[in-house]
Amino acid sequence: MTDEGVPGAGQRAPLRPTRQRRAITDALAGAEEFQSAQDIHDALRHAGEKVGLATVYRTLQAMADAGEVDVLQAPGGEAAYRRCSASHHHHLVCRECGRTVEISGSSVERWTESVARDNGFSEVSHTIELVGLCADCSR
Amino acid sequence: MTDEGVPGAGQRAPLRPTRQRRAITDALAGAEEFQSAQDIHDALRHAGEKVGLATVYRTLQAMADAGEVDVLQAPGGEAAYRRCSASHHHHLVCRECGRTVEISGSSVERWTESVARDNGFSEVSHTIELVGLCADCSR
DNA sequence: TTAATTGCAAATCCTTTGCAGATTC
DNA sequence: GAATCTGCAAAGGATTTGCAATTAA
Numbered sequence: 001m002t003d004e005g006v007p008g009a010g011q012r013a014p015l016r017p018t019r020q021r022r023a024i025t026d027a028l029a030g031a032e033e034f035q036s037a038q039d040i041h042d043a044l045r046h047a048g049e050k051v052g053l054a055t056v057y058r059t060l061q062a063m064a065d066a067g068e069v070d071v072l073q074a075p076g077g078e079a080a081y082r083r084c085s086a087s088h089h090h091h092l093v094c095r096e097c098g099r100t101v102e103i104s105g106s107s108v109e110r111w112t113e114s115v116a117r118d119n120g121f122s123e124v125s126h127t128i129e130l131v132g133l134c135a136d137c138s139r
Numbered sequence: 140m141t142d143e144g145v146p147g148a149g150q151r152a153p154l155r156p157t158r159q160r161r162a163i164t165d166a167l168a169g170a171e172e173f174q175s176a177q178d179i180h181d182a183l184r185h186a187g188e189k190v191g192l193a194t195v196y197r198t199l200q201a202m203a204d205a206g207e208v209d210v211l212q213a214p215g216g217e218a219a220y221r222r223c224s225a226s227h228h229h230h231l232v233c234r235e236c237g238r239t240v241e242i243s244g245s246s247v248e249r250w251t252e253s254v255a256r257d258n259g260f261s262e263v264s265h266t267i268e269l270v271g272l273c274a275d276c277s278r
Numbered sequence: 279t280t281a282a283t284t285g286c287a288a289a290t291c292c293t294t295t296g297c298a299g300a301t302t303c
Numbered sequence: 304g305a306a307t308c309t310g311c312a313a314a315g316g317a318t319t320t321g322c323a324a325t326t327a328a
Contacts (some may be wrong), residue, residue, distance in 0.1 A: 008182050016307060043206055052310045057293060058190030059308095073268075077216030077317065078293060093303060101258050116271055118229055119240045124271030132255050132293080155282060155327055177317080191285045196318060198283095216292065216317060 020051040024059050034072050035079035070125050096132035158189040163198050173211050173219035211266060233273035
């Protein structure tokens with residue numbers, strides 16, 4: 001069957017490989033952490049690539065829909081993006097001084113997957129935020 | 140100087156019990172789920188309480204700083220609030236159709252506390268977001 | 279009386295959209 | 304040549320802030 005365009009349930013736009021599209025992909029590939037659309041736009045600027053901010057937003061959104069990037073809602077109403085399958089870890093932040101501790105959570109990863117499976121969900125991504133008082137600030 | 144405010148580390152504003160402050164507290168007390176500042180503002184309107192939107196935002200923010208309410212970043216750039224100590228549970232959301240499954244996670248609660256303790260943190264609150272594809276949408 | 283609080287409107291910030299021109303297939 | 308993309312600027316929606324009037328302590 002060569003029918004690769006059969007109108008059905010969820011057929012997405014073709015996603016043509018343009019210069020700006022590639023630039024954005026590269027920017028994501030080069031960063032380990034989450035970045036906002038504007039961060040990426042700035043990075044492209046500094047790298048000499050001229051890409052409109054609207055294009056960055058549209059592309060990032062398309063990539064998110066296609067499951068190519070993970071999206072995280074940051075406080076302040078910004079959306080942050082990161083390429084999928086990056087080394088996964090979370091942060092424990094002090095609400096008083098902002099000190100941050102990087103934590104790995106193999107147990108949570110496992111818990112996440114089992115919960116997803118139990119409920120028939122797949123391709124589950126998780127966002128975990130731990131905020132508390134660090135030793136110094138609680139004294 | 141009748142020093143009654145010895146400047147120290149983190150002294151917060153007194154937080155006076157005004158009519159609108161109480162109205163907001165009541166609105167939060169009456170709801171089990173997270174609500175946006177605007178949701179609360181609307182609710183107060185319908186309840187006959189006239190409170191400015193800015194006041195709702197300011198009060199909610201103050202309560203969040205004081206640790207009286209939990210804040211959640213909803214996609215779309217809105218912040219959602221819920222009174223603390225409510226029956227604690229999290230959600231598993233389908234990124235395609237929005238279907239939501241309520242999940243309880245005693246194991247995560249335990250994991251959270253141990254991670255916090257191991258790092259010398261206390262009074263840790265956690266926010267967990269699980270997003271994936273539900274059974275129907277992945278078909 | 280003093281300091282905190284409120285309302286309203288203007289100001290910000292992040293993100294989305296409309297549309298004409300450039301680009302890929 | 305047709306369907307996608309882009310850029311720019313205008314539009315939108317949520318949240319913040321300035322400031323004078325109001326209210327609690």
